Amino acid sequence: MFKSILVPIDLADTALARPAIETAATLARTYDGTVRLLHVISITPVVLAEYVPADFDDQQRSDAEAALAEVAGASGIEPARLSTVVRQGGIYHEIIEEVGAIKADLIVMSSHRPAMRSYFLGSNAGHVVRYAPCSVLVVRDGK
DSSP: OOOOOEEEGGGGGHHHHHHHHHHHHHHHHHOEEEEEEEEEEEEEEEHHTTTTTTTHHHHHHHHHHHHHHHHHHHOOOGGEEEEEEEOOOOOOHHHHHHHHHHHHHHOEEEEEEOOOHHHHHHHHHHHHHHHOEEEEEEEEEOO
16 A cells, blocks of 8 residues: 655654654555655755855755664664655655655655644645645654
């Protein structure tokens, strides 16, 4: 049923991602599927470009890839079922693009409990749920 599972991760809060990774791992084992861990880094705003080193984007990507590899290594998912990718751009846009790139059947993502402001402003998880071309499972952090 779910052969290709995408798990977007915010490397600034890897603890929040654990329930989503565990859920994706269980589903991948159950349905003999694969898991792709995704982290999206922001594009450096033009107004800041002159204040950061020339290799800032490359260094940011390298750091994100190393951190994502650590998360993958600690995930408990068999290496044959697991891959990682770092993309750069808008979060929900890049998640949707990655769904198409890997032909994902399911997105499993973590989300904080909604605050009153997210009912009005929306969130990345909300955008993904609305616009994803596949099923989306939102795993709450329980707090």
